[in-house]
Amino acid sequence: VQLVESGGGLVQPGGSLRLSCATSGFTFSRYAMRWYRQAPGKERELVAGISSDSSITNYGDSVKGRFAISRDNAKNTVYLQMNSLKPEDTAVYYCVAPLLGFWGQGTQVTVSS
Numbered sequence: 001v002q003l004v005e006s007g008g009g010l011v012q013p014g015g016s017l018r019l020s021c022a023t024s025g026f027t028f029s030r031y032a033m034r035w036y037r038q039a040p041g042k043e044r045e046l047v048a049g050i051s052s053d054s055s056i057t058n059y060g061d062s063v064k065g066r067f068a069i070s071r072d073n074a075k076n077t078v079y080l081q082m083n084s085l086k087p088e089d090t091a092v093y094y095c096v097a098p099l100l101g102f103w104g105q106g107t108q109v110t111v112s113s
Contacts, residue, residue: 001025001102003095008107011085015111019080021095021104029073034098035080037091037109047093048080062088085111 007019019035035047048069049058057069068081078095090111095104 001100003097003102003104005093005095005104005107008093008109010110010112012113013086013111015085016081016083017085017109019082019093019095019107019109021078021080023076023078023095023097026097026100026102028076031097031099033069033071033078034096035069035078036094036096037089038094038106039088039091042091044094045091049098050078082109085109087111 002024004022005019007017009017011017030052032049032051034049036044037047038044046060047063048067050069050071054071059067066084071078082089090109092106092108094106
């Protein structure tokens with residue numbers, strides 16, 4: 001099983017990034033997926049979740065209206081579009097298959113001028 005995040009980096013406040021999580025080793029289309037993040041010295045935080053068929057999405061209060069989760073079951077990939085980024089969005093972002101307990105290695109997002 002592999003969950004490989006990409007797309008992180010350094011961006012200025014107000015900017016955008018799109019994270020991707022490519023998966024393999026399990027039947028991706030059957031499972032809900034989530035993005036979590038963890039900033040230094042802070043607890044891990046749920047960012048967004050999406051059902052297996054994309055019919056249901058949910059977001060943490062701190063990112064509602066700015067972030068959008070999506071998935072492509074044909075590509076076994078889940079995405080996180082992040083807009084209007086703020087310095088407080090700086091964290092390591094993890095892709096997760098919660099029912100299976102699978103986590104990616106994380107990708108660093110830094111929002112700074």
